[in-house]
Amino acid sequence: SAVISQKPSRDICQRGTSLTIQCQVDSQVTMMFWYRQQPGQSLTLIATANQGSEATYESGFVIDKFPISRPNLTFSTLTVSNMSPEDSSIYLCSFKTGDDEQYFGPGTRLTVT
Amino acid sequence: GNSVTQMEGPVTLSEEAFLTINCTYTATGYPSLFWYVQYPGEGLQLLLKATKADDKGSNKGFEATYRKETTSFHLEKGSVQVSDSAVYFCALRVSSGTYKYIFGTGTRLKVLA
Numbered sequence: 001s002a003v004i005s006q007k008p009s010r011d012i013c014q015r016g017t018s019l020t021i022q023c024q025v026d027s028q029v030t031m032m033f034w035y036r037q038q039p040g041q042s043l044t045l046i047a048t049a050n051q052g053s054e055a056t057y058e059s060g061f062v063i064d065k066f067p068i069s070r071p072n073l074t075f076s077t078l079t080v081s082n083m084s085p086e087d088s089s090i091y092l093c094s095f096k097t098g099d100d101e102q103y104f105g106p107g108t109r110l111t112v113t
Numbered sequence: 114g115n116s117v118t119q120m121e122g123p124v125t126l127s128e129e130a131f132l133t134i135n136c137t138y139t140a141t142g143y144p145s146l147f148w149y150v151q152y153p154g155e156g157l158q159l160l161l162k163a164t165k166a167d168d169k170g171s172n173k174g175f176e177a178t179y180r181k182e183t184t185s186f187h188l189e190k191g192s193v194q195v196s197d198s199a200v201y202f203c204a205l206r207v208s209s210g211t212y213k214y215i216f217g218t219g220t221r222l223k224v225l226a
Contacts, residue, residue: 031212042202042216043157058213092156096212100145100164106156 006093010109013083020079021108023093028073033102034066037090046091049076083112115140119203119217126193126224134188134220136177136203144205146170146179146186151200151219160188160201193224 003026013019023032034046047055047068055068069077080087088111094104120135138144145164149157161170166181175190186203203217 033212042218043214045213048212094157100206100212101147101159101162102214103159104149104157 004093004095004103004105006091006105006108008108009106010111012111012113015084015112017083018079018081019083019110020077021091021093021110023076023078023105025074025095029095029097030073031096032070032076033094033096034068034076034078035092035094035104037092037107039089043092046078080110083110085112088112115144115205115207115215117203117205117215117217119201119220122200122219122221124220124222126222128195128224128226129192130224132188132190132193132197132222134201134203134222136186136188136217138184138186138203138205140184140205140207142207143181144207146177147204147206147214148175148177148186148188149202149204149216151202153199157202193222195224195226198222198224 005024007022032049035043037043045058046061047057049055049068049070051070051073065081067079090107090109092104092107094102096102116139118137147162148160150160151157161172163170163179169178177186177188200219200221202219204214206214
């Protein structure tokens with residue numbers, strides 16, 4: 001099965017700054033997803049990223065705050081912009097297989113001070 | 114709307130005890146159902162799945178049966194090990210043309226030697 005990696009694995013950032021998280025899959029995939037997992041809580045879908053089109057955002061998430069790029073079939077980035085402490089979370093990327101399963105990256109643990 | 118409800122944790126068991134983690138769902142149509150596991154410091158891993166009523170998913174000694182009449186997908190294991198200590202997430206994917214997953218809040222399992 002495909003391997004999915006994320007960088008950075010963790011970061012501590014100051015409020016008002018931005019962080020870009022990279023997600024790399026070792027094979028071509030059509031659909032990639034970005035999730036947020038706040039401390040002690042479940043996963044919330046931020047957006048779906050398809051190559052060649054703009055990301056589709058879920059209710060409560062906007063492109064200005066979480067711009068996403070999907071330049072090719074193996075790579076995506078999520079930027080967390082103008083961060084505040086409320087953005088402290090684990091951010092996970094995932095992809096969907098032809099068998100309708102989702103595989104997740106190891107996550108990026110973000111702390112905003 | 115679509116939702117997943119899991120039993121609250123933490124669940125603490127002795128090694129070799131029987132495990133049940135309850136999961137019920139609300140969904141339109143015929144969703145696919147999944148259990149994911151998150152080991153400490155790692156991302157989510159697919160544990161098992163079932164795509165239609167009465168299907169039984171199984172992996173690593175864990176089982177869950179898709180019960181449409183009770184809208185449930187309870188996770189069971191006959192004899193847990195310390196290495197099973199993790200957070201377990203129940204999830205559904207709605208069936209009609211979307212790949213959106215909805216996750217439960219997760220149940221933390223702690224197995225004592």
